Amino acid sequence: MTLGIGAKAPTPKGYELLSVASGAFGLDLRSYLLASVAGRGGKYLLEAALVLAVGKAARTLTEVELYTMIGVATLVVVVATSSGTGDPPTAGSGSSIDVPPVPAMIDALDGPWMQTRHATRVTGQTRRSGTVA
Amino acid sequence: MVPTTLPESFDLSRECFLSLGAPGLFVVAFPEFFHLPVPPDPVLIPLSIARPEFALLYAVVATAGSVSAGVIGYTVGRKGGRHALESRVAGERTARAERYVERYGP
Numbered sequence: 001m002t003l004g005i006g007a008k009a010p011t012p013k014g015y016e017l018l019s020v021a022s023g024a025f026g027l028d029l030r031s032y033l034l035a036s037v038a039g040r041g042g043k044y045l046l047e048a049a050l051v052l053a054v055g056k057a058a059r060t061l062t063e064v065e066l067y068t069m070i071g072v073a074t075l076v077v078v079v080a081t082s083s084g085t086g087d088p089p090t091a092g093s094g095s096s097i098d099v100p101p102v103p104a105m106i107d108a109l110d111g112p113w114m115q116t117r118h119a120t121r122v123t124g125q126t127r128r129s130g131t132v133a
Numbered sequence: 134m135v136p137t138t139l140p141e142s143f144d145l146s147r148e149c150f151l152s153l154g155a156p157g158l159f160v161v162a163f164p165e166f167f168h169l170p171v172p173p174d175p176v177l178i179p180l181s182i183a184r185p186e187f188a189l190l191y192a193v194v195a196t197a198g199s200v201s202a203g204v205i206g207y208t209v210g211r212k213g214g215r216h217a218l219e220s221r222v223a224g225e226r227t228a229r230a231e232r233y234v235e236r237y238g239p
Contacts, residue, residue, distance in 0.1 A: 016166055024218045048181050
């Protein structure tokens with residue numbers, strides 16, 4: 001999820017969703033802040049760096065040209081960052097959410113019905129072992 | 134009539150924030166989270182062009198304003214849980230975020 005915030009943070013709507021979702025789904029504050037600073041700060045630093053790189057030429061560019069350049073550069077960095085995180089390769093892109101989740105994650109995050117099934121299974125084993133003994 | 138008045142008000146707001154310098158950038162970056170019509174980028178870029186020596190400082194100020202607002206969103210999610218998330222975004226996106234957490238953990 002931290003990767004998701006870092007990748008989605010440059011877009012305001014994505015950042016809003018992931019900020020509220022981070023709180024709702026229990027991401028710890030430190031990870032959230034680190035990912036936010038990397039995502040939002042990366043975008044603004046990229047803009048500032050581009051303005052510095054373009055230098056005086058930026059004064060002669062129209063706003064549309066400047067923002068197009070910045071938009072393309074931001075997109076390239078975001079795509080490169082989100083697809084270059086190793087395994088899983090598309091962790092931040094949000095395009096691979098249909099892959100079945102890790103069973104351990106389901107156990108950790110699932111609702112009461114899963115806990116009930118666990119409890120029943122454990123109780124059954126206890127009963128069987130009790131009968132054998 | 135609407136297409137001419139919207140850019141005028143946008144430019145007026147932007148000029149206002151521009152005239153305030155770095156504090157204005159913080160002020161405009163903070164409510165971007167709540168979808169203020171003027172994003173910080175059209176303020177950050179002209180400021181950086183005008184004072185290139187402060188460009189990185191402007192980037193830091195914009196980040197600080199934006200992340201500060203994000204912490205409010207985080208707190209809303211923390212206090213309100215899934216209900217707070219559903220009240221702000223469509224159910225389909227909430228489900229997508231939930232599947233994401235299920236897959237990669239919090």
